[in-house]
Amino acid sequence: MISLCPRELLSPPQTRLSESRFSPDLLTAAESKQVKNPRSPDYVPSVFSTALAADGAEQVEPFDGPDKHQAQVEAANALLFLQGQVLEAGPKAEPFPEPGGAEGVMCASGCPDTSVRVGASPSSSPCSDSAAEHEEEVGRLRREVRALRELAERSSLTEAALRADPEKVRFYTGLPSFFVLETVLWLLSPHLRADKGVKLSKFQQLLLTLMRLRLDLRNQDLGYRFGVQVGAVARTVCAVVEAMSSTLVPTTVFWPSRDELRRNLPAAVRLACPDCVVIVDCFSVALERHGEVNSVDGTPSSSLKYLIGVAPQGVVTFVSRGAPGHVSDRELLESCGLLGKLLPGDVVLADRDLDASEAVAARGAQLRVAGHDGTEEDEEKRALRRHVSRVIGMARRRYAMLNGPVESPFAADRAADMTTFDRVVRVVCALNNLCISAAPLE
Incomplete structure (x- = not known):
């Protein structure tokens, strides 16, 4: 058996270990003890479990105690940091910022919240000032x-x-008023389209048509206002005018009875002509292009002529169809059908001489020109003449489309011997009758 000299016993452990690696025969039983601490230079890994001492406790190497305690402290610190606490024992690590800390705290807008610092007031916070500015904006x-x-x-x-x-x-x-407008819409609603192929609502269709009649706006202008094509405007006006001509005109433009006429005559008519039943006048509307519209007899015309009959109260009671502009007033009065409504003893007033006294007298009635009877005018006759002039021009002043010129599509589209503009004139007279201001004219 080989023995070790004192010099070898006093050498450092790593020297012995290194020597033992190259000289296995030099190791003694004491030097072959297994070291369990992985930090020890003599640590040798093993797949076997740790051997227990005689008293049953696990053997602890000199390096196990402090290192193991340090590892436990660091693990505990890491766990407590996640919970917002710090373990005092062991090496002190940098704590995580607490929610209530003065540094590193962010507000909802992303800027540092300095209002939580000691001695700082919330009103002086940049974040609160920014929130106030945002609220004001x-x-x-x-x-x-x-x-x-x-x-x-x-x-x-x-x-x-x-x-x-x-x-x-x-x-x-x-x-x-809007109530009258709603009433007209209610009357026309069953006759107006409201399907997917029509962009305008029923109210917009009626409003567009009334604006066309009232202000005589061009189709292009109305298209811009309502956001539709020019062709859609023309189709809408024609459709609404036709609906009003078939529903509104028969209920508002009619010949009243003699008793109804004499019940509420205006003062100017009652004093000067108590038997007056109608005030007649003829007016012409120029066409937009001459020679494009032919009359019934095929003669080209540059205008259309209409005869209108108005009650002394200002209500339109009769409207003729359009005749070529070259037709005389007498011919129009004799052919329009108004004479068939006269009764014996009735008086027909006119603002000017129509040269139709014989035709009216044949019905047992009388045609008189207001203020032109060959005698000196008195106050009553002058009042009557002013009243007649106001009544005749009322519808044309209220709806500018009657002043012309008439566009070709309105005058050329003839159906049932009546053009679209004929319907327009009838509709305008019907709308005039709905106006409350048309009744009493003094």
Whole structure:
């Protein structure tokens, strides 16, 4: 058996270990003890479980105690940091920032919240100042949007805008109130289209047509206002005019009885001509292009002529069909059908001489020209003449389309011996009768 000298016993452990690696025969039983601490230079890994001492406790190497305790402290610190706490024992690590800390705290807007610092007031926080500025800006924008909406509503042509503005109703439609406009819409509603192929609502169709009659706006202008094509405007006007001609005209333009006429005669007529039943006049409307519209006898014409009969109260009671402009007033009066409504003793007033006294006298009635009877005019006759002039021009002043010129499609489209413009004249007279201001004329 080989023995070790004292010099070898006093050498450092790693020297012995290194020597033992190259000289296995030099190891003794004491030097072959297994070291369990992985930090020890003599640590040798093993697949076997740790051997227990005689008292049953696990053997602890000199390096196990402090290292194991340090690892436990670091693990505990890491766990407590996640919970917002710090373990005092062991090496002190940098703690995580707490929610209430003065540094590293962010507000909802993303800027440092300095209002939580000691001695700082919330009112002086940049974040609170920024929030106040944002709130003020939001309030200003809301007020601006509200004002723009009100302006758009006032300048629009919607049903709500006209309902709230009677003056707008009178200007665009000629009707006295929104209630009358609603009544006309209710009467026409069954005869107006409202399917997917029609972009305009029933109210918009009626409003567009009334604006065409009232202001004589061009189709291009109406197309821009209502956001439709020019062709759609023309089709809409023709369809609504035809519907009003078949439904509105028969209920508003009719010949009243003699008792109804004499029940509420205006003062000017009652004093000067109590037997007056109608005031007649003829007016002509120029065509847009001469020679494109032919009369019944095939003669080209540059205008259309109409005879209109108005009761002394201002209500239109008779409208003739359009005749070529070269037809005389007498010929139109004799052929239009008005003479067939006269009774013996009736008086027909005119603003000018129509040269039709013989035709009227054949019915047992009398034709008189207001203020032109060959005698000196007195106050009653002058009042009668003013009244007749106002009554005759009322419908034409209220609806500018009657002043012309007539566009070719309105004059050339003849159906049942009646052009579209003939229907327009009848519809305008019917709308005139719906106006409350047309009844009493003093």
